[in-house]
Amino acid sequence: MRFDTIVVVDWSARSAPSPERPTKDAIWIGTVRDGGEAEATYLRTRHAAETHLVSLLERERKDGRRVLAGFDFSFGYPRGFARGVTGSDDTLALWAWLEEAVEDRPDNANNRWDVARRLNALFPGVGPFWGCPAGEASAELPARGTERRGHGLPERRRAETLLPRMQPCWKLYTTGSVGSQALLGLPMLHRLRQRFGADLAVSPFEPPERAIVLAEVFPSLIAQAIAARAGPDEIADRAQVRVLSEALARLDPARLSGMLREGDTEEGWILGLGHEDALVQDAPLAPPPLSDDCFALPPGVDWTPVEDAFAMLRARLRPVVGAGIVPLGDAAGRVLADDVIAMRSNPPEPNTAVDGYAFAGSAGQGAEVILPLVEGRAAAGRPYAGTVPTGHAVRVLTGAALPAGVDTVVLDEDTRADGARVAFRGPVKIGANTRKAGEDVVAGGVALEAGRRLGPADLALAAAVGLGDLPVRNRLRVAVLSTGDEIREPGSEAGSGQIFDANRPMLASLAARWGYEVIDLGRCPDDRDELRARLDRAAVEADAVLTSGGASAGDEDHVSALLRESGALAEWRIALKPGRPLALGMWGGVPVFGLPGNPVAAFVCTLIFARPALGVLAGEAWREPQGFDVPAGFEKRKKPGRREYLRARMRDGRAEVFKSEGSGRISGLCWAEGLVELEDGERHVRHGDPVRFIPYGSFGI
Ligand code: AMP
Ligand code: MG
Numbered sequence: 001m002r003f004d005t006i007v008v009v010d011w012s013a014r015s016a017p018s019p020e021r022p023t024k025d026a027i028w029i030g031t032v033r034d035g036g037e038a039e040a041t042y043l044r045t046r047h048a049a050e051t052h053l054v055s056l057l058e059r060e061r062k063d064g065r066r067v068l069a070g071f072d073f074s075f076g077y078p079r080g081f082a083r084g085v086t087g088s089d090d091t092l093a094l095w096a097w098l099e100e101a102v103e104d105r106p107d108n109a110n111n112r113w114d115v116a117r118r119l120n121a122l123f124p125g126v127g128p129f130w131g132c133p134a135g136e137a138s139a140e141l142p143a144r145g146t147e148r149r150g151h152g153l154p155e156r157r158r159a160e161t162l163l164p165r166m167q168p169c170w171k172l173y174t175t176g177s178v179g180s181q182a183l184l185g186l187p188m189l190h191r192l193r194q195r196f197g198a199d200l201a202v203s204p205f206e207p208p209e210r211a212i213v214l215a216e217v218f219p220s221l222i223a224q225a226i227a228a229r230a231g232p233d234e235i236a237d238r239a240q241v242r243v244l245s246e247a248l249a250r251l252d253p254a255r256l257s258g259m260l261r262e263g264d265t266e267e268g269w270i271l272g273l274g275h276e277d278a279l280v281q282d283a284p285l286a287p288p289p290l291s292d293d294c295f296a297l298p299p300g301v302d303w304t305p306v307e308d309a310f311a312m313l314r315a316r317l318r319p320v321v322g323a324g325i326v327p328l329g330d331a332a333g334r335v336l337a338d339d340v341i342a343m344r345s346n347p348p349e350p351n352t353a354v355d356g357y358a359f360a361g362s363a364g365q366g367a368e369v370i371l372p373l374v375e376g377r378a379a380a381g382r383p384y385a386g387t388v389p390t391g392h393a394v395r396v397l398t399g400a401a402l403p404a405g406v407d408t409v410v411l412d413e414d415t416r417a418d419g420a421r422v423a424f425r426g427p428v429k430i431g432a433n434t435r436k437a438g439e440d441v442v443a444g445g446v447a448l449e450a451g452r453r454l455g456p457a458d459l460a461l462a463a464a465v466g467l468g469d470l471p472v473r474n475r476l477r478v479a480v481l482s483t484g485d486e487i488r489e490p491g492s493e494a495g496s497g498q499i500f501d502a503n504r505p506m507l508a509s510l511a512a513r514w515g516y517e518v519i520d521l522g523r524c525p526d527d528r529d530e531l532r533a534r535l536d537r538a539a540v541e542a543d544a545v546l547t548s549g550g551a552s553a554g555d556e557d558h559v560s561a562l563l564r565e566s567g568a569l570a571e572w573r574i575a576l577k578p579g580r581p582l583a584l585g586m587w588g589g590v591p592v593f594g595l596p597g598n599p600v601a602a603f604v605c606t607l608i609f610a611r612p613a614l615g616v617l618a619g620e621a622w623r624e625p626q627g628f629d630v631p632a633g634f635e636k637r638k639k640p641g642r643r644e645y646l647r648a649r650m651r652d653g654r655a656e657v658f659k660s661e662g663s664g665r666i667s668g669l670c671w672a673e674g675l676v677e678l679e680d681g682e683r684h685v686r687h688g689d690p691v692r693f694i695p696y697g698s699f700g701i
Helices: 046-062 081-086 091-101 112-121 179-199 219-229 236-250 253-261 276-280 306-316 456-464 503-513 528-541 558-565 599-617 666-671
Strands: 005-010 027-033 039-043 067-071 200-202 212-216 323-327 356-359 368-378 393-396 408-411 415-417 421-425 446-448 469-473 477-483 517-524 544-548 569-572 582-587 590-595 628-631 636-638 643-651 654-657 674-678 683-685 690-695
Touching (some): 005 236, 046 067, 046 212, 067 236, 081 091, 091 112, 219 276, 306 599, 503 544, 503 599, 528 558, 528 590, 558 590
Parallel strands (some): 477 544, 544 590
Antiparallel strands (some): 356 393, 628 690, 636 683
16 A cells, blocks of 8 residues: 655754744654655744644545655653553553643743653653753753663663664753653654544554554664755755655555564564665656546546536646745745744734723722823833832833733723823723734644735734744746647737737736746647647646647647647536637646637636646645625526636626627627626526626636
8 A cells, every 4th residue: 555645754852943944953844745756844843843744634634645654753662661651561552641741832842851750750760761951950860871770671672772873762862862852752643643543553553554654764764865865055854854755755665564564563663674775775756746647537428517627626636836935025926835833922912902091900990090100101112111000000002012910901082191190981891902912813823824825914924923934835837838820929910811829928927917937838830749849848847738729629629639649638528608628638747728729718717727726736725716696787598508607897786798708709808807607507697686706806817
């Protein structure tokens, strides 16, 4: 059984969030989907990493994809330890014990020294855990390993005796220590086990025939390959997760399954130990990211309803671009590659929403209230330093942090003040006119979800919760090509029988509006060799191709003919007007959307099909355009069997449609401000009947 996704996690025992700028000795997660290149993600806290992992695993499980997740800390301890703690040799019961004992906050603050002392106390003598900052050291947790005696446990696991350079898990502090990472990692793994239940197995304690398998990994097993394959300035931890996840993804599935069963079911085992050669072999990289039968239709299907076409696209497409980190200021319009976890609450502290006077709410409950004022005031950015005594009030200005001792604000306009006292009518509701810390977003929570195209509001939120950089998908590269012997370059000469290329500028500008990098493949005559050469170029330079024209089944319909020839065509006769047919196929591993030549049909098909499909390829969640039910300002009879889109606009609260449905009338696209969607069945629309209007804005144009 093969894995669809390989994840490798470099864990960290830091006690505070790691810096915003990606760095070493922090949490890095490498993810490889379908044998492609790894995506490396940097996370500042264990909490953020856990959220990331949970959402990744949930997503893959939902899509029916099998995941192997490797973690670089020991899953177990030397023989006898689990029994000494829980009374049983079951290491997974030890995980549960640790999950109970360890407290690990969203900002990485944790109680691991206490937990180590508690564990040591369960064994005679001194140890086995050792290593801590000077202030924490005592006989219960010695600072030096040599101070330990009589705890009765082996120093190393069997796997570790084979790897002398690996540090024993008892060492919790200073150079190269891994013990703290396990103490702070195993509780997280236990929570994953609880969450995913029978869908998850832990190697080698449980058989690996499950949708999600967790395993211990040790990147240094392939240290040389990592050094050889790391980028020139690549952060070491990043290179480790990237190279190891790619190496695991390239392994023969049967061999990997065998490795997952090996080892010691009490102490745990390091995945791949003894198989280093297999791990570093230079097997060919990555099959094409999407399979050639990606667009295949079930046999015998004649006309595909629009909703079925959507469902197939949704199920088969997935992101084909990698990700990186960019400064917040450059992230507008990009697709968020990971959930954004709030590093700081918004607002970070309680503050006042108005100019006025703040006091402890209990003092403002009478009908007429007069309170003495303390000296000084609180303004935004200039907090009041002292504590306001109960029964006193302090001058506050909008945005100021609430001084200690107060929780309620009365509005300026509702008061009289003489410099020494303030008078107002009560009772004032406790907490009035204040904003609570975190009332918008709480630190550690998900502020923005992966798959979102970042808009101005998203940048504001990401900035407010403390981010300076954002993980975004690389821009999808979309190639645009027009086909047809009759097509001439806009602005050039055109003779009889010739027309100007209207589709290419339109498609290129749609793709650019949607945030993609446009690759102009120009015009191509109805010549199969020439077209083949253009598509070959597109397969190298682009992530997706939009062609127009030549998509039907006629003699001069070379786009469909070529895709058919390559074995990767699906002629999607979608039951939609205007628009049929649409040729969807794969060329050199790159999806090709063969749009109709007709500009109106090309436009509608691009909005309805290519837009959500490109979005998924670019890393976005599938998006349906938002429509509104409005009264019709027209009358129309429609036959059953296909969905129709009419060029439309809103006037006087009603949807008007363009005077002609002729699919060559480009002016109607300009006249319109959106589309009216008429459902697949038969319909007689009369004036005032509700119809669904989808403004152009809902398509992001
Ligand atoms: P086809 O799908 O190639 O049969 O083209 C259908 C109709 O669309 C024909 O009338 C073509 O001339 C027209 N057409 C094809 N490509 C373009 C284009 N790039 N710009 C404007 N019209 C086009
Ligand atoms: Mg043509």
